[in-house]
Amino acid sequence: MSIDLSVTNHIALITLNRPERLNALDAEHYKTLSETWIRVRDDHEIRVAIVTGAGEKSFSTGADLKSFANSPAPISEMWLTQRDPLLNRGLEVWKPVIAAVNGHCLGGGMTLMFATDIRVAVPHATFGLSEVKRGFIAGNGGTQRILKQLPYAIAMEVLLTGDAIDAGTAARWGLINRVVPSDQLIETAMSYAKRIAANAPLAVQAAKELALRGADMDLVTGLRVEQMWNRILRVSEDAKEGPAAFAEKRPARFQGR
Numbered sequence: 001m002s003i004d005l006s007v008t009n010h011i012a013l014i015t016l017n018r019p020e021r022l023n024a025l026d027a028e029h030y031k032t033l034s035e036t037w038i039r040v041r042d043d044h045e046i047r048v049a050i051v052t053g054a055g056e057k058s059f060s061t062g063a064d065l066k067s068f069a070n071s072p073a074p075i076s077e078m079w080l081t082q083r084d085p086l087l088n089r090g091l092e093v094w095k096p097v098i099a100a101v102n103g104h105c106l107g108g109g110m111t112l113m114f115a116t117d118i119r120v121a122v123p124h125a126t127f128g129l130s131e132v133k134r135g136f137i138a139g140n141g142g143t144q145r146i147l148k149q150l151p152y153a154i155a156m157e158v159l160l161t162g163d164a165i166d167a168g169t170a171a172r173w174g175l176i177n178r179v180v181p182s183d184q185l186i187e188t189a190m191s192y193a194k195r196i197a198a199n200a201p202l203a204v205q206a207a208k209e210l211a212l213r214g215a216d217m218d219l220v221t222g223l224r225v226e227q228m229w230n231r232i233l234r235v236s237e238d239a240k241e242g243p244a245a246f247a248e249k250r251p252a253r254f255q256g257r
Contacts, residue, residue, distance in 0.1 A: 019055030052100035062108020088115035128164030201256035
């Protein structure tokens with residue numbers, strides 16, 4: 001019953017480890033998950049993160065409603081906006097995050113996936129925002145990110161009916177990148193992570209940040225910010241190492257400096 005974190009070769013593997021509750025999270029687990037995302041953000045040795053669930057049934061079903069029903073938070077907590085930030089709730093993590101979806105991806109599990117950059121799923125995975133069936137709305141970015149990631153009519157169907165969709169449908173709609181057999185899930189996610197981790201870390205983070213912030217900029221502003229970031233990156237050690245490695249026909253040894 002934990003949030004497990006291991007780091008190998010610049011890749012962090014985060015496992016939501018509460019399979020007996022379909023990897024649903026109570027307040028304690030959400031706090032630990034927040035600390036884990038902050039570690040990913042701040043640890044210079046981490047270049048890419050993979051998030052998955054323990055077991056074969058569930059990635060995550062989000063908040064453990066039973067645990068919260070008996071201890072409702074006071075209304076004053078609404079204004080503690082920087083308390084225990086999450087990847088899908090305010091924390092800016094510019095290192096790429098890959099979701100390895102091993103089963104049910106529902107409610108808060110789906111809003112977590114919305115905040116990731118690359119998604120791989122098993123054939124039996126299901127995706128849905130079921131909060132409206134329980135008298136709630138899809139929080140932590142559920143109502144805010146869905147229209148940016150799915151066509152309008154499809155997004156509203158998912159959001160308003162609360163019905164789940166299967167992995168094949170999610171792939172067809174572009175919500176996930178690939179559907180792979182269960183025994184290849186982590187291997188496939190690691191393949192993406194290794195390719196990303198081999199690239200220049202500063203450039204990778206700049207590319208992610210610009211792509212996401214650009215959605216809220218007009219094109220002229222976005223192009224100008226892009227130009228400025230490239231000017232900054234040109235004086236980095238990585239920008240010297242990349243061309244040198246290419247000229248010498250060897251793998252680049254980027255340091256993130």
